[in-house]
Amino acid sequence: ETGVTQTPRHLVMGMTNKKSLKCEQHLGHNAMYWYKQSAKKPLELMFVYNFKEQTENNSVPSRFSPECPNSSHLFLHLHTLQPEDSALYLCASSQDRQGALDTQYFGPGTRLTVL
C-alpha cells in the first residue's frame, strides 16, 4: 500500500456536475493538504488540515469544498466548476502542520478536466 492514495486518477466532468476527490494517507500523519497543479504554473496550495481542523484556506473559490472526517482521509467536493479549474489536484500529508519545515508526502494526483 503506497503512503498516499488518491481516487479517481482521472475525472471528466461538466460544469453543472458535482463530484468528489478522495485522498487517503497510511502514514499516521496529522496534517493533510490539497494542491492545484496547472500547466506552466507553480503548485498552488489550496487547503491545509491539521488534526481534522482546517487551518488554511488559500482564497479558494467556494465551488471547491474540502472535508476532513479524520486524520487519514481528505475529500475535495467539486460543484459548478469552470473550465479553468482543469488541472492536476494533488493531495499531500506531513507529520504535523509544519509541513513547510517537514517532508510532505504526495499522492499521485487526480487529473481533472472540466468541459
Next chain:
Amino acid sequence: AQTVTQSQPEMSVQEAETVTLSCTYDTSESDYYLFWYKQPPSRQMILVIRQEAYKQQNATENRFSVNFQKAAKSFSLKISDSQLGDAAMYFCAHGSSNTGKLIFGQGTTLQVKP
C-alpha cells in the same frame, strides 16, 4: 511574500554526466527550509533533498547535492552520474517557519539522454 524562481524550464543531460538545476528565492526570513522535489512522469512527487537555512553545510543524498548560498538566496541542485530514472520535473520549494507554507517554483523538466 516568499517567491521561488526556477529559470530553466527544461534541461537535458547525457547519462552518467552531471547536471545542475538552478533555483533562487526571495524571503525576508532568517529561518526557513528549502526543498527539491522530483515529479516523475507517473506524477507521484517525492522529496529529493532538504536543507535547513541555519545549516551552512550543503545537504547531500547519494548522487544529489545542493549548493546553498544563503546571502545570494540561491539553492541549486546537482545530480551526479545521471541515470535514466532521474528524468522528471524537479521543483524547488521554500518552507516558511512564519507562515507554515511551502512555496514552489515553476519546475524544471530534466531529460536524460542514453
